[in-house]
Amino acid sequence: xxxxxxxxxxxxxxxxxxxxxxxxxxxxxxxxxxxxxxxxxxxxxxxxxxxxxxxxxxxxxxxxxxxxxxxxxxxxxxxxxxxxxxxxxxxxxxxxxxxxxxxxxxxxxxxxxxxxxxxxxxxxxxxxxxxxxxxxxxxxxxxxxxxxxxxxxxxxxxxxxxxxxxxxxxxxxxxxxxxxxxxxxxxxxxxxxxxxxxxxxxxxxxxxxxxxxxxxxxxxxxxxxxxxxxxxxxxxxxxxxxxxxxxxxxxxxxxxxxxxxxxxxxxxxxxxxxxxxxxxxxxxxxxxxxxxxxxxxxxxxxxxxxxxxxxxxxx
Amino acid sequence: xxxxxxxxxxxxxxxxxxxxxxxxxxxxxxxxxxxxxxxxxxxxxxxxxxxxxxxxxxxxxxxxxxxxxxxxxxxxxxxxxxxxxxxxxxxxxxxxxxxxxxxxxxxxxxxxxxxxxxxxxxxxxxxxxxxxxxxxxxxxxxxxxxxxxxxxxxxxxxxxxxxxxxxxxxxxxxxxxxxxxxxxxxxxxxxxxxxxxxxxxxxxxxxxxxxxxxxxxxxxxxxxxxxxxxxxxxxxxxxxxxxxxxxxxxxxxxxxxxxxxxxxxxxxxxxxxxxxxxxxxxxxxxxxxxxxxxxxxxxxxxxxxxxxxxxxxxx
Numbered sequence: 001x002x003x004x005x006x007x008x009x010x011x012x013x014x015x016x017x018x019x020x021x022x023x024x025x026x027x028x029x030x031x032x033x034x035x036x037x038x039x040x041x042x043x044x045x046x047x048x049x050x051x052x053x054x055x056x057x058x059x060x061x062x063x064x065x066x067x068x069x070x071x072x073x074x075x076x077x078x079x080x081x082x083x084x085x086x087x088x089x090x091x092x093x094x095x096x097x098x099x100x101x102x103x104x105x106x107x108x109x110x111x112x113x114x115x116x117x118x119x120x121x122x123x124x125x126x127x128x129x130x131x132x133x134x135x136x137x138x139x140x141x142x143x144x145x146x147x148x149x150x151x152x153x154x155x156x157x158x159x160x161x162x163x164x165x166x167x168x169x170x171x172x173x174x175x176x177x178x179x180x181x182x183x184x185x186x187x188x189x190x191x192x193x194x195x196x197x198x199x200x201x202x203x204x205x206x207x208x209x210x211x212x213x214x215x216x217x218x219x220x221x222x223x224x225x226x227x228x229x230x231x232x233x234x235x236x237x238x239x240x241x242x243x244x245x246x247x248x249x250x251x252x253x254x255x256x257x258x259x260x261x262x263x264x265x266x267x268x269x270x271x272x273x274x275x276x277x278x279x280x281x282x283x284x285x286x287x288x289x290x291x292x293x294x295x296x297x298x299x300x301x302x303x304x305x306x307x308x309x310x311x312x313x314x315x
Numbered sequence: 316x317x318x319x320x321x322x323x324x325x326x327x328x329x330x331x332x333x334x335x336x337x338x339x340x341x342x343x344x345x346x347x348x349x350x351x352x353x354x355x356x357x358x359x360x361x362x363x364x365x366x367x368x369x370x371x372x373x374x375x376x377x378x379x380x381x382x383x384x385x386x387x388x389x390x391x392x393x394x395x396x397x398x399x400x401x402x403x404x405x406x407x408x409x410x411x412x413x414x415x416x417x418x419x420x421x422x423x424x425x426x427x428x429x430x431x432x433x434x435x436x437x438x439x440x441x442x443x444x445x446x447x448x449x450x451x452x453x454x455x456x457x458x459x460x461x462x463x464x465x466x467x468x469x470x471x472x473x474x475x476x477x478x479x480x481x482x483x484x485x486x487x488x489x490x491x492x493x494x495x496x497x498x499x500x501x502x503x504x505x506x507x508x509x510x511x512x513x514x515x516x517x518x519x520x521x522x523x524x525x526x527x528x529x530x531x532x533x534x535x536x537x538x539x540x541x542x543x544x545x546x547x548x549x550x551x552x553x554x555x556x557x558x559x560x561x562x563x564x565x566x567x568x569x570x571x572x573x574x575x576x577x578x579x580x581x582x583x584x585x586x587x588x589x590x591x592x593x594x595x596x597x598x599x600x601x602x603x604x605x606x607x608x609x610x611x612x613x614x615x616x617x618x619x620x621x622x623x624x625x626x627x628x629x630x
Contacts, residue, residue: 025340027362046588047342047587047588051588266625269590269625270625272362273361273362273366273589273590273591273621274588274589274590275584275588275589275590276588306588310581310584310585310628310630311630313625313628315625315626
């Protein structure tokens with residue numbers, strides 16, 4: 001599949017993954033609505049399998065292969081949610097997963113990935129080592145590489161979160177997601193475009209990792225290097241396929257400060273009693289920052305994940 | 316109302332409070348089920364208004380008065396969730412609330428109670444000062460006293476959580492709740508007895524505040540004095556009306572250590588991505604401790620509340 005996913009591709013992805021993903025609940029809070037001045041619908045991907053929407057893309061890609069194509073397993077490199085998603089999706093497909101992780105990854109994440117049955121291969125904590133180690137694993141095993149975001153099958157899988165949200169909550173004015181590599185952002189933009197083109201898609205991005213914001217202004221990808229934002233899921237730069245879709249279908253990118261991210265995260269923890277990771281709080285922070293634009297409207301926010309180190313919270 | 320609530324009383328309570336309380340969701344987790352060896356259904360009262368089941372009892376009592384009876388408002392003393400419940404229920408009933416709080420209460424709780432429109436009166440941090448200050452407020456204002464647990468109207472209100480749970484999940488083998496003053500525990504025991512007497516009710520109690528456990532053994536109330544358990548909602552001793560119902564209808568009380576409480580709390584945070592307070596984790600800790608009794612069965616647990624100080628977590 002090397003054309004932008006169609007509505008049919010997204011519908012097929014949804015059918016395919018539904019065996020192993022959850023149709024996560026949409027939660028609301030009167031206090032949050034009063035604070036934001038609009039109706040906010042939170043699509044809780046923090047309750048998704050492996051605690052993140054990443055399960056959707058990995059499931060779509062891995063289940064998209066026939067079983068005889070899957071015999072050599074799947075490989076990826078990731079220090080975060082994508083690692084666990086590939087591990088679990090491969091396991092549930094009856095395949096092997098090889099996950100290259102930087103050796104400074106949180107032990108809890110390494111353990112979780114192993115618990116899902118993956119072979120974890122540690123590498124040096126830099127991009128080059130991740131790629132070369134992963135290439136070597138693929139050369140040795142014949143495993144299929146699963147890119148975390150820059151792949152149309154991944155994008156089609158991530159699009160299913162917005163599809164479910166629009167099915168649950170008709171008449172949304174806007175859907176907001178964070179943007180890192182752009183898998184969810186691009187998938188959401190496509191789903192909205194196909195299912196209800198009146199729905200505007202707005203992305204939240206940390207100021208400290210504002211490569212998508214700058215890339216849209218410059219009309220070309222301007223990567224960011226090792227940004228130190230607390231939103232660890234958004235430190236990656238935007239992918240090529242992702243950027244192309246975002247350029248076409250996203251209304252705007254709103255950047256937010258580290259303080260705005262932490263405050264938004266704490267508000268959701270305190271008011272909604274749910275655990276979200278910092279990356280997750282970015283679109284809500286963006287909504288609060290620009291709330292006068294959304295007065296009285298229905299706004300959907302995809303809460304992307306809930307994997308945080310409870311021993312190391314920012315508050 | 317000074318007889319044990321009937322099924323009709325509980326049904327009326329449910330009708331009455333439904334205007335201002337939420338029918339909270341029941342969540343499950345495959346990981347938790349595997350860990351416990353049974354099917355666990357969590358009734359999420361941490362998502363209830365004011366973040367706790369206490370809203371149910373307060374709403375039932377306050378809305379049970381005709382509006383001309385409510386003109387002098389309501390008074391209570393509480394350092395915790397009951398304070399906020401009385402404040403909000405009174406506000407939504409169009410009445411005044413006077414809440415006596417120990418002056419060492421967490422500022423965030425005092426602020427929350429004020430935010431719900433209550434007059435907060437600070438007192439010395441001991442039982443005697445709480446009672447005498449509250450009596451004085453009542454003498455001055457003519458407000459109606461709302462006991463946090465030892466009142467049949469409160470018990471009938473708290474019973475509605477188990478009623479909703481049994482309606483949502485038929486065929487439960489056991490329902491577990493924590494026990495402090497016994498409002499929820501007694502209400503749950505009554506609801507089970509009336510709606511499905513096959514459902515066993517089992518209570519979890521901190522070892523450090525095991526007055527109900529000991530009282531049942533002794534066949535009389537043996538209060539506990541200033542227990543220092545982390546489960547701050549369960550430091551109170553069992554009430555008289557509550558004890559009478561629990562003696563009749565509760566199967567057993569399981570006591571758990573502080574470490575078991577903290578571990579159970581952390582497991583729910585990490586695996587379910589929801590925020591629960593320590594008191595809430597007590598019945599789940601009890602289930603894990605005695606899990607061989609429940610293998611393969613359907614167990615409901617009422618998660619009582621989600622109000623925690625995020626700056627002061629036990630992990």
